[in-house]
Structures are given as C-alpha cells and as structure tokens.
Amino acid sequence: MIRVTLRAALVLALATLATAQQAPATLPHPRLASILPAGAKAGTTVDVRLTGADLEQTDRLIFSHPGITAQPVQVPADRVFPQGRKIANSFKITVAADVPAGTYEVRAAGYFGLSNGRRFAVGTLDERMEKEPNNTIEQAEELAPDTLVNGLTDPQNYDFYRIAAKKGQRYIVDCAALRIDSRAQIVLTLLDGSGAEVQSARATKDRDPMLDFTSPEDGPVLLRVNDLTFRGGDEHPYRLMASTGPWIDFADPPFLKAGVDNEVTLYGRNLPGGTPVEDIKLDGRAIEKLKVTIKAPADPSASAIATDTLLRPGDTSVDLMTYRLEGRSNPVRLMLMEDAPVREVEPNNKPEESQLVVPPVQIVGRFQVPGDRDGYAFEAKKGDKLWIEVFSARLGVPDDPSLVIQSMSTDDKGQVTVKDIVEADDQPSPIPAMANAMEKRYRAGPEDPAILFTVPADGKFRVMVRDLYSSAQGDPRFYYRLEIRYPKPDFRVMAFPVEAFPTDGKHNPSTCTVRRGGAERLRIIAYRREGFDGLIRIEPEGLPAGVTARPVLIAPGDTAADLVLQAAADAPGFAGQLKLTAKADLEGKSTMRPVRGAEVLYTVADMQKDPFITRMTDGIALAVDERFVSPVSVQVPEGPFRMVRGGKLKIPVKLVKNADAKDLDKAKFKIVPVDLPGGGAGGRRNQQDKALAAKELILDLAKPEGELEIDVTDRAPLGPFTMFVTSDVDVSWTRTPERLKKAQEEQKRLDQVTAELAAEAKVAAEALKKVDAELALAVAEVAKAKAAGAQEAVLKTAEDRQKAAEAEKAKAAEADKKAQESAKTLDAAKKELPIEIKAATEAVKEKKIKAWIASLAVPIEIVASPVSLKLSAEPVTVKPGETAEATVDLVREFGFAGDVKLDLVAGSAPVKLAAPVTAAAAQAQVKLAIAADKAAKAGPYTATVRGTLTFNAKPVTVDVALQVTIAAAAP
Secondary structure, eight states: OOOOOHHHHHHHHHHHHHHHHHSOSSOOOOEEEEEESOEEETTOEEEEEEEEESOTTOOEEEESSTTEEEEEEEEOOOSSOTTOEEEEEEEEEEEOTTOOSEEEEEEEEETTEEOOOEEEEEESSEEEEOOSOOOSSTTOEEOOTTEEEEEEOOTTOOEEEEEEEOTTOEEEEEEESGGGTOSOOEEEEEEOTTSOEEEEEEOOSSOOOEEEEEOSSSEEEEEEEEETTOOOSTTOEEEEEEEOSOEEEEEESOEEETTSEEEEEEEEESOTTOEEEEEEEETTEEEEEEEEEEEOOSOGGGSOOOTTSOOOGGGGGSOEEEEOGGGTSOOEEEEEESSOOEEOOSOOOSGGGOEEOOSSEEEEEEOOSTTOEEEEEEEEOTTOEEEEEEESGGGTOOOOEEEEEEEEEEOTTOOEEEEEEEEEOSOOOSSOTTSOTTGGGGOOSOSSOEEEEEOOSSEEEEEEEEETTTTTTOOTTOEEEEEEESOOOEEEEEEEEOOSSOOTTOBOOOOEEEEETOEEEEEEEEEEETTOOOOEEEEEESOOTTEEEOOEEEOTTOOEEEEEEEEOTTOOOEEEEEEEEEEEEETTEEEEEEEEEEEEOSOBSOTTTSOOOEEEOSSEEEEEEEEEEOSEEEEOOOOOEEEETTSEEEEEEEEEEOSOOTTGGGOOEEEEEESOTTSSTTOSSOTTOOSEEEOOEEEOSSSOEEEEEEEEOTTSOOEEEEEEEEEEEEEEEOSOTTHHHHHHHHHHHHHHHHHHHHHHHHHHHHHHHHHHHHHHHHHHHHHHHHHTTOOHHHHHHHHHHHHHHHHHHHHHHHHHHHHHHHHHHHHHHHHHHHHHHHHHHHHTSOEEEEEEEEOOOEEEEEESOSEEEEESSSOEEEOTTOEEEEEEEEEEOTTOOOOEEEEEEOTTSSEEESSOEEEOTTOOEEEEEEEEOTTOOSEEEEEEEEEEEEETTEEEEEEEEEEEEEOOOOO
C-alpha cells in the first residue's frame, strides 16, 4: 500500500504551484509525468501514485480499456477527519481478470481538465515493487524467475538483482521502459560471481533491452540495471522480469493479408513446441521457430493501431497490428496489406542477378547479409505511372532503407548495364513548413522511401533496395516489403494538440482542453498516399454537451488544417475521447478513414539534453474545463463564403462577452485569419506568395462587430478550403480561488476539534484515574478475603468486582489511547496546515494570463470568374454548310454587370460562330449561331464556348464545353 502523509501531499502541492509560477503565463494543462507502478497483473488490485504538474484535485483515472478501473486512495475516517481524507494523486487500480496482456493508456482527470496519456501495462506474472537499498552487489535483492519487479532507476547509481537460476534453464531478462513512457534508457548487465561483466544489452531509440542466458548451474546470477546516462527518479520507471516464457524475435513474414488466416513462422526463444533453427543465431544465441496461424482484420485502415508497441507519428501512414504468442509473450508488430506477397529470391545483388517481377507486385525481402543490395527488374511502357514504396522502418525495424530506380540495357555480349534515374529516401513530413519549430520534430514523416515513378521510355528497369544505416551489419530480422504497382490513391490522417502560446522553445505534453466560452484546436495532418491530391473533409462525431465544431477541409495541395472546438459559456465539464472521421473521394467512391491521435511525451526545453519523443495514442483526448470561463469569444457565421479571383472577401466577425474581467472593456482585439492557403496570415502553403492577404481588423467590446476583408489575388488557389479567425486577450486569473477559503475553514474546524479533544482527553484521563482507584480497592479486597480464609462465595464476589474493575480500566485505557492518538493526528494536521495556507494564499493571487480565442471553421470557396456559363440544351445538331442556334445562360455573381464577349474555340470540330456575340451589361442569356463547314464530316464533336471579360481591371476567361453533332448531308 502506498502511504502518503498530509505533509507529503502539501509538499507536492507546493511543488506543483512552484512549477506553475515558473511556467509561461497561460492556463494550466494537467501533465502526467508518471504513474507508479506503471502496470499490474490481470485480476489484481494495486496502489499507484501520480507525478506531474497541474494535477490538483485529480479525482479519477480514465483508461483505454474498460476492464481497468481506479478509485482514489482514502484514509479512513477518524475523530480528527470524520469524513476521511483523500491522499493526493494516489489511486487503487483494479484490473479485471479478463483484460488481455498488453499496454494500455491512462489519463488523469481533475481540476484543470484531462492530462496527457501514459502507458499502463497489464501482464500475466506476479508483480512487486523494487526494494531499496539495492545499489551494491551486497545489497542485491532477489528477482524470482517469472516475477515482475516495478522499479526506478537511481541517479548516479545502479540497481542490483539476484536471480535464483536453475541449471539448463533459459531465461529472458526483459526490461520495459520506453514501452511505458519512461524517460529511462535502460542498460542491462549480467555479472558473474566476482562482479565481472558476462553479457550486456542497452536500449535503442525504439526498443528496450533484452538479455538471453542459460544458467550453467544451479545458483544465483547477478543482474545490474541502470540508466544509460545515470538519470533516475519518478520519470524513470521500469518493469523488469526474468522470464522462462516465450519471446518472439521476429515473424516470417511480418506482413499479413487482410481478412484471412495467415500462416506465419515465429522465430524466438522458449517457444512452446518450437524447433531449433540451425542456420540463424541472434546476438550469438540459438533460436527456435514455430508455425502459427494469425487472423488479420478485414479492413486494415479501420482496425485499431498497434499501440502495444512504441509507434511514432510517421507510422500512422500504414496499418499495423500486434500479436502475442499465447497472450503472454512480448508483442511483435505486424503490417497489414491487401494482397499476398511474393518472396525475394537470392542472389539478386548484381544487376544481372536482378529478380524479374511483373507489376503490380508486393515483394517480401530481407537485409540479411552485410552490404545487402537487392535488385528487382521489370518491364514498363513509356508514360506508365508506377507507385514504388518500401515498408520497413514503420515495421519497427531499426534500419534506414532507400531505393534507387535504374534503367537496364543489355549489349550483344549479354553484359547488363544500369543507369540511375532517381533515388528516394525518407518521405517528407506532412507537417507544414510554416508550423511551429517544435511541431516539426514530431517525426511525422515516414522513415521509408516512396516515389511515384513516370516511365521515361519503353524498356527494362531495376529497383535497387538497400539499408543506408545498417547495411554493414546484416540481420535476419531486417525485413522489408517492396511494392511496385499502379497507383491506388489513398490517405491516412493524424491529429495532435497545438499549444496556443509556445514560449521559451519549450514543448509540453497536453491534450485538447476547451475552456467554457473559449476554444481549442487540434492540428490535423494528412498522409497523402500514391499521388492522392483530393479534398479531405474532417468531421467530428458525438461531441459532448455544450461543445461545437464545424467540419474542416484539407484542400488539394495541402497536408494540414486546424480543427477548432468551442465550448458554450455554461458547458458542463467533460473528460473523454473525441471521435474524428476523415472523408474523401477515391476513384469516385466516398471513403472514410479514422483520425488517429499523437502526443508529445515529455516537456522538452533543451533538445541537446532531452530527446523530443512523440508517439501515437489510443485515441484523441478531449476535456471541457468548467473552472475557467473565457471572458470573450469570437463568432463568425457558418457560411459558406464565395469569392472570385480579383475580388474582396468580407467575413463578418463578432465578439461576444461571456464574463466580466478587469480592463476587458479597454482591450483591443486584433483579428487574425489562420489557415489561409497561399501564405496569408497563418497560411499553409508558400509563405512568400500572399495569394490571399487580409487587412487588419481591430475590434473591442464597444465596437464588437466588423468585417475581415481579404484580398483575393489572381494567384489564389481555386476551390474550397476552411480557415478560422483568432485573437487573444490578457485577463486576470486566480489559480484556485476557493482554496484559501477552504484552508481557513479547515483552520476553524481544527480549532474547534482541538477544544473538543482537549475536553474529551480530560474526561478520559479522569475516568482512567477513577477506575485505577476502583481497581486498587478491588485488588485489595480480594487479597484481604484470601488472607482471612473467607468463604468461597465471598471470595468469588470480590474476584468478580476485580474483573469488572479490570474491564472498566481496559475500556478507559482504550479511550485514553484513542484520545492521545487523535491528539497526535491533530497536532500533525495543525503543523501542516500553515503550509497549505501559505500555498493557498499564493494560489488565490490574481495573475495576468493570455486567453486564446478562436472562431469555428469558416468554409470558403474561390472561383475563377464572376460569371459562369451554362448551355440550355446539348448537343447542338447542325448540317454541313448550315447554322444552328445554341442558347447560353450567363450566371453573374459578386456584383459583376459588365460585358462578356463570347467566342467559339472549335479545336478539331468543323464549326465556328457565324458572328461574334457580346452579352451586354446585366444580360443573362444570349443566342449563338453555330455554323458548320460545308465539308464537315458527320459525327459528334466537342468545342468550347469561351467568355472574355474584364474584372477589377484584369482580363478573365470562363469556358464551357459544347457538344456538337454534325448531321449527315442530305442525299
């Protein structure tokens, strides 16, 4: 059981307050640094404590699995605290017996909303906590086989364990740290009896360490655990076990065809029923193999992502799952695909050895020998477009694959010559170039190569795949999948929270927390696959009460947009998940994809000292903070708004006052548009090319309404997009306004309890003194009776009086003991209360903070012309040498009433206008005389009716296709 005194809780509160004072002047976001321990065995209950910042009054934990629940740890009621006491940031977690082994997510919900996520592991082994001190070999604590220890690395020190090994038994020492969001980079070292190093393993950027050893004899084996740079403390937990259970090193193939049973060979250690592998050793250790059947989900894109392993944001561009043997091995990551692959055939390193394939094809290969370079040859025609992509790093393989496309030629002697055409390495990040510098470190770009290849000429070509990072090593676990196929456009989508005011180069873990009357946003990132450049629509579903959001669009050519959520001024508090769906047309069919979440793991101030680590999450967290009301919100009509190139887009903007605040009436609000394509303020494309430029709009509460005017230049991108407007205001804010009052009320209550307990203690002491005297008399009476040889009845009466007196003394002594214990508890509380009053006094001081306000998404469409042309009827039928009439309707918008000159661009059609036509100002319909050549051949043709006009002193053209049928000439 975790024991936390009231003093410890108050110290924690002061530390939290100090952190808040040092942080930028913005509203708090709960940050969960660690949960200790970071896991539990299925079917058990464990006490945990939370560490972090802004965790005041955390009253519940929210898990990604419904079978994991938590209740606050509470000290039972006593005389001093008749209602009991909750221990700050301490919970009792219960894991149902049917929760599968795996790594889940937990978030803390409290006064300031919902925290970032932390991983919480569920296992099948018995667990216990590390026992300090264990920092020397002499202090090494027992690590029973198949038992898990939850520990913390020590700053500038080691943790030692002693394993009671059995002769001939193979043990897998696994230490989870990265998998539970720990900052620790674990080094495991096996020692002999003298303390000399026998074997070691260390964490990599994506993997925790594992040691494999077989004991040569019965007896203790020493294990040393430390952080790579000897850091330690609450943010450096680990889960250590020496297991005799199964361990999977890799699966062959690690790619599954969706919707079917896949036969897979597992390679690993302690595999039940496994057979030895003669030709492969890993880290110098023999391994085994075992065939299993794995069912893959039918719809890979809709399946849950494999967050049981450490997924980076770039991994969301593919579909992954995890597998555990018998539900108790380590998880292995598998990639889902639509078609069954073919196998690499060695040798294929040299050009003349290239493996011949026929697109479309998916090939499973391996970088299995040092310097391995695999070549695949195929034939293609000029103008063919092929999508060529490697999948390996996203499988969790620690490699750096690249590909080179080469042309191949063979001379008369059969000598094969290759010439490089194009090379591809990591795919670009979809995070826009204009994004905050910290966002760019999300590792959002897939670390695998891909290219859309346009075949330059008929011929034979070669794709060479190699590993730039580990090519000198060679490793049978280094699998890859190579796709060569005709493009099948697709997309995947990710969302992450955006800090409104990142300062001092820091980036903090956070969630999307919407304040009453305020707004918050999520950055939506699209992974456009295989040449897809269509419009993507992001829609929120099932929003909590009082929260609104409008769909946002990621326009063609863009990869990002911001989804803004607003909360009503009276919105109820909420902490849970937000569901977002992405929709787009793929090959004429409406297609939906789930939007997946990602978060920063730790506060990072110095990139040279702390790695910037991000990972995918089990969902997208959303909270509504009901403690703070944004004094002002900004509103924009739902639209949509349309404007033509060369015009001026005017968007009504309105400030709405939600609550009173100091100096609010004097505040000036600069309204800024965000997500304008073409480089306007906050734009997503070319920052230098201001294709949409907004004029400054300043509002205040005396003049709360105005129009944001945006110049739409002739370079503005055509089509729909969404933007929003934003501003900020300095307001006075108190952290916890009720805290001091509660502390003062507690002071009064404790003063009253002091008086009551003093009276009760006096009564108890007097009662004890009285029964002491009565007992002395009774004892004397018994002694006198015995000495006088009194009759048995008289003696029994005296003894009964003595027993009664002894019972009364016991009761009085117990009452006196309780009074003394209550006095001690009261004394401790009274000593600790001044600490709380001091902290509360600081917490109720007013501070200036920036409140970020934003409108909901504003849908906008840019069109090319203020006039559109429509044909009343098609096709127009005309005989050779004759004319026919075509009626053209002119739809005028944006106040345009000028002349439109109409002409016919015939192309290959044997027709022309009999006479030029001009639609005069405000004219809505004209007739065109279509004349056919005398020698025109019968058949259907397509021509273009073109309108020419002048708008804002610039020429504009608008076209409409005209279908013409030339009738057969009369005999």
